[in-house]
Amino acid sequence: MFKKSIRKYGIPTLKMFGMVVFGLAIVLGSFSAAFGFSVTISAFSKGILNLNRAGEVLSLRSGGLETSNLSGAILGSSEAKYEDLDLKDFQVKPFRVEVKEATPLLIPTNGIAAHKDFLYNEESHPGVDIWTNTKGTGLNGTSRGYPVYSACSGKVIRIFLPNQEIEIQCDSLPIEYRDMVPSLNIKILYSHLGDGATKEVYHDLKLGQRLERGELVGYQGDISSFVPENRVVHLHFGVYDLNIRRPLNPAPYLGYDEIRLGHTFEVGF
Numbered sequence: 001m002f003k004k005s006i007r008k009y010g011i012p013t014l015k016m017f018g019m020v021v022f023g024l025a026i027v028l029g030s031f032s033a034a035f036g037f038s039v040t041i042s043a044f045s046k047g048i049l050n051l052n053r054a055g056e057v058l059s060l061r062s063g064g065l066e067t068s069n070l071s072g073a074i075l076g077s078s079e080a081k082y083e084d085l086d087l088k089d090f091q092v093k094p095f096r097v098e099v100k101e102a103t104p105l106l107i108p109t110n111g112i113a114a115h116k117d118f119l120y121n122e123e124s125h126p127g128v129d130i131w132t133n134t135k136g137t138g139l140n141g142t143s144r145g146y147p148v149y150s151a152c153s154g155k156v157i158r159i160f161l162p163n164q165e166i167e168i169q170c171d172s173l174p175i176e177y178r179d180m181v182p183s184l185n186i187k188i189l190y191s192h193l194g195d196g197a198t199k200e201v202y203h204d205l206k207l208g209q210r211l212e213r214g215e216l217v218g219y220q221g222d223i224s225s226f227v228p229e230n231r232v233v234h235l236h237f238g239v240y241d242l243n244i245r246r247p248l249n250p251a252p253y254l255g256y257d258e259i260r261l262g263h264t265f266e267v268g269f
Contacts, residue, residue, distance in 0.1 A: 058160075059157065059207070060155075060208060092112070092114050092134050093262050094134075094262050094264045095262050095264065096264050097256055097263060099254070099255040103253070103254055104152075104173050104177045104184075104252075104253045105151035105152055105170075105253040105254055106151045106152070106267070106268070106269065107266065107267050107268055108149055108151045108188075108217075108237055109130055109146050109148045109149065109220060109235050109267060110130075110146040110267055111132050111145065111234065111235065112130065112133065112134060112262065112264050112265065113129070113131070113259055113263040113265075114129075114133070114136075114234075114261075115129065115131070116261050118234075118236075119261065120251070120259060122246075122247055126240075127189065127191075127236050127237055128238075128250050128259050129232075129234045129235070130220070130236075130237060131232060131233065131234040132146055136231065136233065138222070138233035143195045143198075143221055143222045143233055144195070144219050144220070144233070145221065145233040146219070147216060147218075147219055148216075148218050148219060148220060148235055149214055150211040150212065150213055150214065150215045150217050151168075151254075152170035152171065152173070152186075152188060152213055153170065153211065154170040154171050154187075154210075155211070156168055156205050156206065156207055156209045157169045157187065160225075162225035163192065163223065163224060163225040164193040164201055164203065164221065164223050165190065165191040165192075165193075166189070166190045166191075166205055166218075168188050168211060170186050170188060172184055180252055181252050181253055182248055182252075183242070183248065185241070185243050186240060186248065187240050188237070189236070189239075189240065190218075190235060190236070191235070191238075192220070192221050192222060192223055192234060192236055193217070193219065193221050193223070196221070196230060196231060197231075199223065201218075202218045202219040202220075202221045203217055203218025205217065214269050220235045221233060239253050
């Protein structure tokens with residue numbers, strides 16, 4: 001059998017194949033020693049899956065930083081099922097908080113923080129979900145919610161098509177906000193700008209497009225690649241530190257001390 005392979009493929013080809021296999025074994029062995037066998041295999045498998053989905057992601061590199069999504073499961077636990085949520089009426093009591101006159105970022109959309117599981121949590125849900133209403137529906141019972149605006153001036157650096165997810169690298173925020181927020185060098189994330197059933201897209205942004213603060217981005221929707229059962233019309237809004245590549249609490253960037261259940265949002269311009 002080995003002789004047949006030599007005749008068919010040639011010795012140089014087989015040598016090349018052997019070198020690739022040997023190199024792969026060294027890499028896997030090194031990772032296994034450092035992180036453990038199960039972690040290594042899991043990471044390798046995810047890498048192969050991501051290669052298959054590469055065509056669904058449009059991204060730019062900026063300042064040497066990879067602009068890949070740092071948010072993990074956008075809707076919190078990847079095991080979450082929206083069919084398990086009671087979407088009749090959450091008995092949430094809406095309340096309004098006065099926003100400071102000058103804020104680092106513009107409030108990106110109207111709506112309400114209608115569910116306790118989708119407030120900001122650095123590990124499980126690094127952002128805040130702004131629902132159109134407490135029933136989980138869009139305007140006039142559709143899958144389209146309120147308009148969404150750019151919270152800062154900057155450039156579109158990533159579009160994740162299955163989740164209709166947009167990342168905008170903000171221009172460096174003014175120095176006068178340095179005592180109000182942990183970082184002036186940030187990107188912002190918008191997710192679910194589309195219809196989960198029809199796949200209609202609720203934005204027409206292009207990679208590299210320049211946006212000004214307050215410019216229309218699109219509309220709240222219910223599309224989700226992380227939780228396909230999602231039919232809650234909302235905007236997931238996240239803020240990320242480009243210096244340390246970590247999620248940040250959006251509250252101080254929007255002029256709030258904190259964002260709690262029932263918190264209502266109103267675009268202020």
